[in-house]
Amino acid sequence: MKYFAQRVIHATALLLAISFFSFALVELAPGDYFDSMRLNPEISQQAVAGMRSQYGLDQPLLIRYERWLAALLHGQLGVSLASRGPVGPVLRLRARNTLLLSGTATLFAWLLALPIGIWSATKRNGWADRFWGLATSALLTVPDLVVFLGLLLVAVRTGWFPTGGMRTEATGGLGYWSDAKDFARHLILPALAVALVSVPILIRHIRAAMIEALESPFLRAARGHGIANSRLLFRYALPAASNPLISLLGFSVATMLSASALAEIVLGWPGLGPLLVESILSKDVYLVVAIVMLSSVFLVAGNLLADLLLFASDPRIRME
Amino acid sequence: MTHRHKLWAAFVLLACLHALVFFAGFFAPYDFATQNRDLTFAPPTRIHFVDAQGRFHARPFVYGLRNDPASAGYSVDQTRVYPIRFFSRGSTYRFGRVFPSGLHPFGVDDPGRLFLMGSDAFGRDQFSRFLYGGRISLMAGWIAAALSLLIGMIVGTLAGFYGGWIDHILMRGGELFLALPWLYLLFAVRAALPLHIAEWQVFLLLVAVMGLVGWARPARLIRGVVLSAKERNFVLAARGFGASDMHVICRHVLPQTWGVVLTQMTLLIPQYVLAEVTLSFLGLGASEPIPSWGTLLAALQQYYVLSSFWWMFLPAILLLPVFLLYYAAADALQERLASVPL
Amino acid sequence: MRHRSNQYPELDCAAPLVRIERLSKQYVQRGALTRSKVTVQALDQATLTIRRGTTLALVGESGSGKSTLARCLALLEKPSAGAIWFAGDNLTEMNSKNLLPFHRRIQLIFQDPTSALNPRLSAAEIVMEPLAIQGEGTKLWRRRRALEMMEAVGLPARWEHKRPLEFSGGQRQRIAIARALALEPELLILDEALSSLDLANQEMLLQLLADLQAAHTLTYLHISHDLRLVAQCADEVAVMNQRTIVEQQSALELFARPRHRYTQELLEAMPSLESICLERSA
Numbered sequence: 001m002k003y004f005a006q007r008v009i010h011a012t013a014l015l016l017a018i019s020f021f022s023f024a025l026v027e028l029a030p031g032d033y034f035d036s037m038r039l040n041p042e043i044s045q046q047a048v049a050g051m052r053s054q055y056g057l058d059q060p061l062l063i064r065y066e067r068w069l070a071a072l073l074h075g076q077l078g079v080s081l082a083s084r085g086p087v088g089p090v091l092r093l094r095a096r097n098t099l100l101l102s103g104t105a106t107l108f109a110w111l112l113a114l115p116i117g118i119w120s121a122t123k124r125n126g127w128a129d130r131f132w133g134l135a136t137s138a139l140l141t142v143p144d145l146v147v148f149l150g151l152l153l154v155a156v157r158t159g160w161f162p163t164g165g166m167r168t169e170a171t172g173g174l175g176y177w178s179d180a181k182d183f184a185r186h187l188i189l190p191a192l193a194v195a196l197v198s199v200p201i202l203i204r205h206i207r208a209a210m211i212e213a214l215e216s217p218f219l220r221a222a223r224g225h226g227i228a229n230s231r232l233l234f235r236y237a238l239p240a241a242s243n244p245l246i247s248l249l250g251f252s253v254a255t256m257l258s259a260s261a262l263a264e265i266v267l268g269w270p271g272l273g274p275l276l277v278e279s280i281l282s283k284d285v286y287l288v289v290a291i292v293m294l295s296s297v298f299l300v301a302g303n304l305l306a307d308l309l310l311f312a313s314d315p316r317i318r319m320e
Numbered sequence: 321m322t323h324r325h326k327l328w329a330a331f332v333l334l335a336c337l338h339a340l341v342f343f344a345g346f347f348a349p350y351d352f353a354t355q356n357r358d359l360t361f362a363p364p365t366r367i368h369f370v371d372a373q374g375r376f377h378a379r380p381f382v383y384g385l386r387n388d389p390a391s392a393g394y395s396v397d398q399t400r401v402y403p404i405r406f407f408s409r410g411s412t413y414r415f416g417r418v419f420p421s422g423l424h425p426f427g428v429d430d431p432g433r434l435f436l437m438g439s440d441a442f443g444r445d446q447f448s449r450f451l452y453g454g455r456i457s458l459m460a461g462w463i464a465a466a467l468s469l470l471i472g473m474i475v476g477t478l479a480g481f482y483g484g485w486i487d488h489i490l491m492r493g494g495e496l497f498l499a500l501p502w503l504y505l506l507f508a509v510r511a512a513l514p515l516h517i518a519e520w521q522v523f524l525l526l527v528a529v530m531g532l533v534g535w536a537r538p539a540r541l542i543r544g545v546v547l548s549a550k551e552r553n554f555v556l557a558a559r560g561f562g563a564s565d566m567h568v569i570c571r572h573v574l575p576q577t578w579g580v581v582l583t584q585m586t587l588l589i590p591q592y593v594l595a596e597v598t599l600s601f602l603g604l605g606a607s608e609p610i611p612s613w614g615t616l617l618a619a620l621q622q623y624y625v626l627s628s629f630w631w632m633f634l635p636a637i638l639l640l641p642v643f644l645l646y647y648a649a650a651d652a653l654q655e656r657l658a659s660v661p662l
Numbered sequence: 663m664r665h666r667s668n669q670y671p672e673l674d675c676a677a678p679l680v681r682i683e684r685l686s687k688q689y690v691q692r693g694a695l696t697r698s699k700v701t702v703q704a705l706d707q708a709t710l711t712i713r714r715g716t717t718l719a720l721v722g723e724s725g726s727g728k729s730t731l732a733r734c735l736a737l738l739e740k741p742s743a744g745a746i747w748f749a750g751d752n753l754t755e756m757n758s759k760n761l762l763p764f765h766r767r768i769q770l771i772f773q774d775p776t777s778a779l780n781p782r783l784s785a786a787e788i789v790m791e792p793l794a795i796q797g798e799g800t801k802l803w804r805r806r807r808a809l810e811m812m813e814a815v816g817l818p819a820r821w822e823h824k825r826p827l828e829f830s831g832g833q834r835q836r837i838a839i840a841r842a843l844a845l846e847p848e849l850l851i852l853d854e855a856l857s858s859l860d861l862a863n864q865e866m867l868l869q870l871l872a873d874l875q876a877a878h879t880l881t882y883l884h885i886s887h888d889l890r891l892v893a894q895c896a897d898e899v900a901v902m903n904q905r906t907i908v909e910q911q912s913a914l915e916l917f918a919r920p921r922h923r924y925t926q927e928l929l930e931a932m933p934s935l936e937s938i939c940l941e942r943s944a
Contacts, residue, residue: 017496025512141644143594145601146636149620153633156626163623258503265602266621276504277602280511288511295504553777557838560736561792561845562765571791575782 098271105194117206136200213241250306330649341454345413348448356443402432438631453611461593467531472538480546494536586650685744722902736770769842773854775834786822832863
């Protein structure tokens with residue numbers, strides 16, 4: 001428990017530092033949201049100044065940070081300048097979408113990578129291993145952006161997948177099942193995209209972890225006892241390899257988040273990614289900070305989760 | 321192929337690519353901003369050796385295009401024939417920013433057009449824009465990678481050599497940068513800078529942003545090397561002669577890091593090129609009319625472009641060999657460094 | 663080659679060059695994740711003296727603290743307690759700035775010559791380094807001096823550009839010796855310097871060291887666990903056990919009439935040393 005408490009404290013300190021960091025970063029930008037209004041002759045300078053002070057944008061950095069932090073502790077994330085409403089609800093919706101996407105993509109990715117990785121490890125240096133090795137290298141060379149654009153091209157040309165959005169407008173209300181099917185159809189392409197770019201690295205790591213487990217002395221001893229191969233694989237090797245694999249799961253959250261942000265933008269999934277770009281382009285300060293904070297919360301949470309799972313599964317760590 | 325062959329092949333090919341891009345002015349038949357309003361979204365120009373009458377010409381030629389209302393595109397006008405001239409005169413550029421010249425390796429006379437990769441929404445030659453765009457993207461990648469490595473080296477060496485609270489603070493700071501998904505971090509830092517920026521400043525700003533974002537991982541790796549290097553006996557021997565810290569660092573510790581620095585360089589450059597492409601793609605990087613590979617790809621975000629004009633996808637495909645070369649070079653370099661003793 | 667003793671005429675050659683008094687050294691290791699501290703005692707009140715121009719051999723088993731003593735004497739470690747007197751100066755009470763000139767006068771040769779030489783530098787650069795660090799002369803002068811030192815240890819000057827890996831083990835140790843001698847030290851500490859060499863090389867290097875000692879009035883502290891080697895070159899022998907010095911005498915005395923129980927046990931393993939010693943002094 002002490003181990004875990006240490007971790008949590010560390011994570012909190014980190015998040016605090018990140019919050020100040022991102023706050024300060026956005027502050028550095030010259031000009032603010034209301035600059036575009038200054039160009040409009042119909043709005044007087046006083047009105048702009050009034051709006052500015054209403055949102056507290058005329059205060060110095062530290063005061064604004066304090067206020068923001070205080071509000072945060074009350075569960076308020078600030079106000080979105082573009083939508084004039086609180087940041088919370090906007091964020092919640094988009095965050096839910098991003099989590100849905102990342103979660104599904106993680107599922108797809110591991111469903112693909114785990115069997116391939118294990119198979120490659122068992123048939124090491126055989127034709128299957130070499131084939132997958134080549135395939136992963138090839139896929140790794142292709143930049144994420146190009147993969148997403150390629151999938152978009154496929155979607156447009158073949159019409160198999162809908163592009164953009166989460167549901168088809170016209171068909172809403174036809175019943176729960178058809179809504180769900182529609183939603184799934186919209187989800188598949190982005191989830192597949194994110195999974196595709198994460199799979200190669202996953203395969204490599206899984207293969208490496210399995211090979212290490214398969215070559216360890218205790219496994220060779222078990223094999224010497226005449227235990228069947230399949231039993232060896234699932235009851236001996238896989239649990240031994242689970243330690244690095246669980247860490248991998250935690251850390252893959254980070255790369256998944258970056259990849260999904262880009263996929264959302266290119267493939268039109270309404271998640272945190274497009275929202276971030278929009279808010280940067282419109283200098284919606286508090287929204288930007290909130291999104292950046294949220295992404296790092298996810299990342300840190302992912303790592304914490306990995307630590308917790310590791311703690312629970314690996315007795316060696318418990319002994320320290 | 322041995323390590324050496326692979327390494328040399330990769331480097332030579334990379335050098336060719338960079339030469340093409342560096343001398344874009346010469347190699348590109350057109351300027352990156354010249355518009356042809358009557359030839360928007362023209363497909364790649366077909367090169368012919370045999371004309372309509374079935375005669376073979378040693379010099380390849382192209383046909384002129386005219387608007388075809390029936391197919392909402394273009395049809396070939398076989399009455400207008402433009403032979404391809406080599407070492408032709410075309411759009412002017414400045415060689416080394418000083419000497420104006422109009423020489424190009426190939427081109428066709430006006431009003432014929434040789435669009436090797438087709439044209440975009442403004443009738444600009446995609447091939448020329450690809451070459452010019454490479455300048456921004458590749459150079460941004462190089463300089464940003466160098467910046468990140470420089471910061472990483474300084475931080476890693478200080479942290480590894482002196483240890484204690486310096487190490488603690490620097491590594492915690494690095495953790496901060498590593499705790500954000502890189503794309504979000506990139507956006508956040510980009511948000512700190514003014515949105516609409518003029519030409520050269522775009523470049524410098526982008527480079528600074530990317531360089532400042534990615535120092536944490538190289539710093540960690542270099543710190544590891546420094547930690548083990550400073551315990552080596554020859555370092556101890558130098559201290560036995562009364563060597564100062566600076567002497568030990570410069571003469572003995574830093575040279576041990578060259579291997580890591582080199583491999584990191586070859587890995588970071590493609591990453592940063594990709595970062596620039598992503599930023600420009602999203603409109604957060606280079607802005608019109610400066611071409612970058614990202615802005616070339618940005619057009620693909622529109623549905624009708626994707627569905628009707630296949631050649632607009634070519635820049636995306638051409639990116640593949642570029643990255644392939646860099647990764648191959650990185651692999652070959654790693655193998656080579658691993659095989660050299662010590 | 664200058665005769666050593668003229669350089670410090672004010673010193674009495676009979677007075678000890680080095681006097682180590684009750685030297686102690688502790689290492690404190692913090693646990694990685696836990697809060698515990700582990701204290702390792704590496705030296706415990708060691709006392710010995712070395713007279714100028716002689717060779718003192720320090721023997722004892724591994725872990726008895728020989729290397730720690732060598733490092734403290736070579737100013738690479740700071741002792742926790744005790745004093746080191748060198749030619750009348752108390753080294754343990756000086757700050758690093760005042761200690762700088764003493765780095766020239768005391769030099770250490772490591773056991774493994776390969777790790778002690780930077781593999782990326784050439785032989786000449788390695789030998790030149792101490793001169794550069796101490797700021798002696800111009801680059802040209804330093805190179806010439808380095809080549810002189812190489813010749814003095816028996817390595818041809820034309821090998822100056824070779825890297826350490828191109829030399830054999832014995833030759834690398836010669837480079838290390840050349841480097842150590844570049845600054846004209848008074849005391850040379852050899853920390854198991856000959857242990858990694860084969861017998862033939864050991865003989866050659868012992869001869870070289872003896873010649874250099876005669877030519878430059880060098881003082882040697884020879885740390886070794888090889889008693890046969892010790893018998894061949896030592897004037898005095900100090901025995902180390904359990905991190906402290908248990909006995910120090912002239913070599914002949916020690917081998918003939920060992921006083922401490924540990925020394926006796928040590929010598930029981932090698933019965934013929936007395937005869938080797940007798941042969942040498944005859």
